[in-house]
Amino acid sequence: MVSGFALLGDVIKPKRFAGLFGAAPSVALASLLLAVKTQGRIYAAIEARSMVAGAIAFFVYAYSVYWVSIRYRATALMATLSHISIWLVVAFGIWLAWLKGRI
Amino acid sequence: MKVKVNLSVLKETKWYEHAGRFVIGGGITVFAGIIAKKFGPTVGGLFLAFPAIFPASATLIEKHEKEKKEKASVDPGFRGQIAVALDAAGATMGALGLIVFATLTWLLLPAHETWTVLSGSTIAWFIVSVAIWRIVAGSGRSW
Numbered sequence: 297m298v299s300g301f302a303l304l305g306d307v308i309k310p311k312r313f314a315g316l317f318g319a320a321p322s323v324a325l326a327s328l329l330l331a332v333k334t335q336g337r338i339y340a341a342i343e344a345r346s347m348v349a350g351a352i353a354f355f356v357y358a359y360s361v362y363w364v365s366i367r368y369r370a371t372a373l374m375a376t377l378s379h380i381s382i383w384l385v386v387a388f389g390i391w392l393a394w395l396k397g398r399i
Numbered sequence: 400m401k402v403k404v405n406l407s408v409l410k411e412t413k414w415y416e417h418a419g420r421f422v423i424g425g426g427i428t429v430f431a432g433i434i435a436k437k438f439g440p441t442v443g444g445l446f447l448a449f450p451a452i453f454p455a456s457a458t459l460i461e462k463h464e465k466e467k468k469e470k471a472s473v474d475p476g477f478r479g480q481i482a483v484a485l486d487a488a489g490a491t492m493g494a495l496g497l498i499v500f501a502t503l504t505w506l507l508l509p510a511h512e513t514w515t516v517l518s519g520s521t522i523a524w525f526i527v528s529v530a531i532w533r534i535v536a537g538s539g540r541s542w
Contacts, residue, residue, distance in 0.1 A: 302452055306412060309403045311460070311482055312536070315489015316528045316536045318456055321500045324447040325517060326428045328504065331435070332513045339440050341508040346444025347501035354448045355494035358487050361457070362542060365484035372461035372483045376454035387445045395441045 297322050319354060346395055353386035400536045411463050420455050428452035448497055453490055457483045488542040492535065496528030 305317035324347060331340040360379050364370040427449055435443020461479035468475035503520040535542060 299417060299424065302417075302420045302424075302456060303409070305456060305486075307404050307406055307408050311485040312489040312492075313402050313529075313532055315486040315491075316493040316496070316532060318450075318453045318486060318490035319493025319497050319528070321447075321497060321521060321524055322430065323424055323427050323449065323451055324497075324500070324504075325417060325521065326424075327447050328430050328508075328517060329513070330428070330432065331411050332508075337441075337513060338496075340513075341505050342440040342459075343435060343444030343447060344501050344504035344508060346441050347447040348498060348505060350445040350448030350499040351494055351501050353445075354450055354497060355428055355433050355491060357450055358490035358494050359455070359542075360493070361453075362484050362487035362491060365487060369477045369480045372457040372479065372516065373454070375487075376450070376457045380450065380454075383450055387448075391442065391445060394466075398441060 297326050319358065334399035342399070344389065349395065350383075350387050351382045352390060356386045357383040408463075412459065416455075416459055420452050423451055423455055434480075441480050448494075448501065450490075457486055488535075489532065491542060492531040493524075493528045495531055496524040496526075499527045500524040 301317050301320035301322040304320075305314045308314040308317070324344075328340050329346065330398045331343055357379055360382050362377045364379070365372075409536035427446065431443050431449070434446055460482050464479040465475040468478055496533040500523060501518045503523055504516055506520070507516045
């Protein structure tokens with residue numbers, strides 16, 4: 297599933313359209329199917345609720361990678377890996393404010 | 400702007416580059432499962448939208464863009480970085496679709512069939528992402 301979405305991103309042009317597949321729900325589909333099978337649908341739905349926070353963090357992450365690549369011409373490795381910290385801060389920030397203590 | 404499929408690009412990608420992304424994707428799936436088991440689904444769920452494949456794909460795009468220019472004996476300049484920026488702009492739009500995917504799955508999964516919800520949410524991800532892409536592309540802005 298993950299490789300399938302990655303391949304689609306490789307063969308499609310223009311690049312900005314292909315970039316959509318960089319945020320495809322590939323890992324989520326595999327994980328949610330596993331969660332439903334082993335823990336049930338309610339458990340998977342709780343994971344999906346947290347995924348909303350992760351996806352907002354992904355949006356901020358991807359925009360910041362776009363910005364440093366355009367503004368500072370940062371290399372792909374530096375831009376994508378150093379900004380993982382932004383994803384962590386935003387995702388756990390939303391988790392603290394919205395999801396902590398919830399079932 | 401027309402969307403095209405260029406299968407010859409697949410020849411540029413080496414088998415270990417495909418394998419690398421496969422392993423990273425599988426690794427993150429396992430990692431999210433372990434985190435969910437240890438800290439519960441509210442923490443584990445965050446990692447369902449972890450940018451797992453994106454760094455590997457962006458690095459490949461930059462590498463291929465540089466190789467293409469060097470093969471043509473042209474100075475690549477910042478072409479690699481610009482290609483990565485365009486890919487990241489697309490991922491930003493895809494992430495908005497991902498928020499819709501997660502929201503629909505969260506709200507619909509408890510009361511509906513798993514396959515219906517997951518396929519419907521994936522279709523919604525695609526429609527929302529493409530609609531945003533069309534709006535942005537139509538406006539002439541880079542993002």
